[in-house]
Amino acid sequence: MKMNDMDMNMDMGHHQHEMGGGDMMMHGGHMMHMGNLKQKFWVSLILALPILFLSPAMGVWLPFQFSFPGAHWVVIIFATILFFYGGRPFFNSAYYEVKDHKPAMMTLITLGITTSYLYSLYAFVSNTFFPNRPHVTDFFWELATLILIMLLGHWVEMNSMMKASSSLHDLASLLPAMVHVKNGDNFKDEALDQVQKGSTVMVKAGEAIPLDGTVISGTSDVNEALVTGESSAVTKEKGSSVIGGSLNNSQTLVVKVSQPATSGFLANVNNLVETSKENKSKLQTLADRVSGWLFYAAVLVGLLALIIWSIVTNFATGLERMVAVLVIACPHALGLAIPLVNARSTSLGSKNGLLVRNRQVIDISEHIDYVVLDKTGTLTQGNFKVEEYHTFNAKISDEEILQLTASLEQQSDHPIAKSITKLAKTKQITLKPATAVQTLAGQGIKGKIGDVEYQVVNEKSLAKQEIFVPKLANNAATISYLVKNNTVIGYLTVGDQIKAEAPELIKQLKKQNITPLMLTGDNQAAAKAVAEKLGISEFKAELLPQDKQKIIKQLQQQGHKVMMVGDGINDAPSLAQANIGVAIGAGTDIALDSADVILVNSNPIDIIKFFNLANNTHKKTVENLWWGAGYNIIAIPLAAGILAFAGIILSPAVGAIFMSLSTVVVSINASLLKL
Template sequence: MSQHDHSAASSPAVHDKAAPEGVEVPDAHAHHAMQNDGATMNHGSEDQHEGHGGHAGNGDHVARFRKLFWIMLVMAVPVVGFSTMFAMLVGYSLPGAAWTGWISPVLGTVMYVWGGAPFLTGAVSEIRSRQPGMMLLIGLAITVAFVASWGASIGLLDHGLDFWWELALLIVIMLLGHWIEMRSLAQTTSALDSLAALLPDEAERVEGDQTVTVSPAELRVGDIIVVRPGGRVPADGRVSQGAASMDESMITGESVSVRRGEGDHVVAGTVATDSGIRVEITAVGDDTALAGIQKMVAEAQASSSRAQRLADKAAGWLFWFALGAGIITAIVWTLIGMPDAAVVRTVTVLVIACPHALGLAIPLVVSISTERAAKAGVLIKDRMALETMRKVDTVLFDKTGTLTKGNPAVTAIEPSGSFNADELLALAAAAESDSEHPLARAIVAAAADRNLDVPKSTDFESSPAVGVKARVGNREVQVGGPYLLEQENGTELEIAHQWRDQGSIILHVLIDGEVVGALALADEIRTESHAAIAALHDRDVQVVMITGDAEAIAATVAAELGIDRYFAGVRPEDKASKVKELQSEGRIVAMVGDGVNDAPALAQANVGIAIGAGTDVAIATAGVILASDDPRSVVSVIELSRASYRKMTQNLWWAAGYNLISVPLAAGVLAPIGFILPMSIGAVLMSLSTIVVALNAQLLRRLDLNPERYTQQ
């Protein structure tokens, strides 16, 4: 095929599929150089997750606490049942044999040493790190109960200090709380596990004339591999032969398959649904897009945030509050001549003051929210960004590739003479059907969208900087830009001036040398952009657009989408200054961009959002990555941020408020009116607080983050 260009503008070279295998032919079929202020993003990689309270929230801990809980529950039955104090409280008599009196002390000691080991170990770690918290309080409470109970059992202390049953219940309930916590935290890593499971176990590498089955770990950059129909791509690469519809939903969240042909990038974990392809590996291991997504989810779950630091600070203050309350309780009850009650009250205070629920309040909410986001194709790279999104009042969208598709589309058809619009488009599509240029594809796609019957063409020719020519039936059809009109002595249609003012690309259609109409093509606005902007307006968020395109193009797009403000003709290096300009007005700005040239603006914004992940996702300056290119996902991030903050606030108030109220009751401030909070009830209520916090956080899983629910009103 010869080379041609519809207009005088130049364009980047593209590869022509009609070229012989292994030969790359630069196609100068440049209708027009579309200005694009977007670029590509890159992934990072790492897979780690840190749990709450100094222990990893993984499957090992879940299994450990589950096993320990059930063993301790079985042991707690005889400990409680043969406890003298419990028998007195419930009102039944124990057997008269002397050995029955040692069942609770012996089994209670086993429970303290075995079941209490996680808390005692954690308490020692907190002492060594000089960061007292939940584990130290639990360890102190069970140790006090253990010592007091032995003292009562051997007669050194009053028999009223027989706390074996309370000790057993406390250990069982605390293990149950930790099991629930570990299971909840482990569930938040399911997104990482499912991503890791996307990679195939084997890959077929081409070696000479043969294919050899190898592990994906053995692949190297430059290897050629075969992906068969229904098979998964083992590593990032570029299609070197063939074409296939790729299911990329696990990476982008988009359910519709995407056609990938020679020269196109494919991502590890995606599926070739209809045919086989050969892929040249361009990235392996930690450099792949899949590994980058795993890293972002893991880093988000492990990162700290202002709310987390607030919870940690609150837990620290609560420790000193509980310690002070315990000391005051011991002194006051001792001074009034009730040393036994002093021990009971002090132990109860220490049990109830455990900041377990407080320590769980924030990490669990953030872990669940980042997991929910990841499953919806929203990767929270920085927890601070997620927290800030709830306060954003201005969203600044980069135009090309974000609000628009970055690809041309037919926006207007103007026939002249005896042809109507559909006939004109069908003839143009027939002439362009053998071309692979983006503008040619746009014309053919427009005809397909209208379900037009496109006639066959023959004798296809193209001419650099002029246009294409083909024979359709017994007529010669030409499509091209201004040089074609000049060459054929044709006259530009009057409407072309209006289209040019709007920034459109103009192609005229000639039949047998006579101008019979014109087509206007422009960067196609995403249908989702209308709904995204409407949804943002519904949430009182101002929408601003920034672009390097001319004023006319920017004004046209802004008017069509209902954008509040826009900045036109902005160079990439000047985008950050526009963000500063908005911030100087007192606005909290989220910048949404799709490329490396948006990085300074993404860094300057209060929240940087990278949209349209493609095959690479690692703009270091973006706090949020949208794996798909749907701008409605920005609304989902705002909704997630607001919902997460509500859950954090609710959990903090429940956990801290519960402790602040219950500790004085445990100390016995209402003893003068006859109300004393038993330690057993304190243990139950404390663990109930933890369970309530965990269940409240789990409600985030019901949040619908599907961007398709935001539709244009």
């Protein structure tokens, strides 16, 4: 199985381009940190310092600024280096935005800094070599501050959104590096990727099953919880199918390999996760759309200003008006509007046990109308517990039923056996020595206590032995019957415990007109019991991972927006397929890395906290977009000279002041975000 070392869960567009110098990757208007963005910002700041001190700010000299003979040469040199070094990521990304016919934030930034630089270059040449001509105001100061603010904005954004590490190699960690492969009469260790289909491999107790296959000898309990979601261990014997990545608990198994590492169960899960991520990544963010509109508006208004003013006055005035429009349209505040809200939202979320890894879910959350919940580990604890134990024999007490059952089960590693022996210890019941203990594959266990033979078996085993099965009211839990001399003398029921917060979660979801749907790999009776206790009317049981993903896909095809909440590797494809994937923090690494949101405290009620956080973040984002871009609605027409007849013309200098004020406003507004 080939695993990627880097798997960044960002909206990447439909293709991927690595930028030169290893600095960043840009996709559909978004920067992806592939090197040291922090270093790029600090180097750009050093390059910008001479410009900030030696070039007039917004057309006026500030108190801390100064000049000296030849200072303009220092400014042009540092501005040129800054333009190409600090601006390079924006140019590269703008190229792909234009190539995709989707100009957005990066194209708008590129337009602004390129216009600022070229016009300033023209101003430098005019003022230096043609001193008799009228003085032309340069925009070097605006160029430097714009590049710095945009790099800072993306640094803030990357820090808050890119902390999640690569995940798919965690899938591989479920599989052993070396496999015991039959070679003649002996078994020899071979690398996993060298094992061919049809090979015979040995899996010792406590080892992970390396590849999908069929058991050809041996009997053992296998824990498939991580890969299928089935909460209890499954007995495997000759002829049983086994899945790569599941854990062999008790005895040695010899398995004939049916699938190589590249096409087994885990490889398919990996492919499903990647495919679903690709499908979801085509969403476009609101900021990109706003930037796209601004880009077209600025170009259109700028060209109109150039043409009209050139006709009315002269070309020089028309050029100045066009430059003013293009520089003013440059989104200082817009570049920080969303990163600042994201940073505040991420900080708030982490304090409340929420890790939001994909910012797109903030926009999607208000449209969610289905929340799909995995049962084991999400709505239930995932820990088995003896719910009840009773006798059918008047001469034997309930406590003796527990004592005899626990005595037989005391050597077993099976989760149900452990829950029985744990209860016996808690009740300080002394266990009796059991001899000739034998596992009955797929049925239970038998052995002797003293001279009497007992069995602890399931209903299937009783039917096979034609032993009378007493009918019990509770058929939703796992039932183990204690048999003595072909007669059932008592029973124990073992069930998974519902999380205390789960009922409140379902109640709150219904209150918000969201339909909860429970999906599980567990049996129908257990699923129905949990659904009834929680008040869930829609549930599906005995599902394979691909079934869960198909159900989510069907809901989406019907027009529903789906959130999936799960914790196992079996949930990874479903988490990736859903519009929002939410992983329980105590779950597996691959589930966490397939998710958009992680509930760090494994508390299902935090789903409601997420909805609150997402709604508030969305509101602040929209507000900030209005503050960040709204001033352009007034500034662009004024810069174009629409009110020139009334003596009102907005110079780039005044426009830059408004720009700075909107940057302050979006910063304050972002800090006011509350959960």
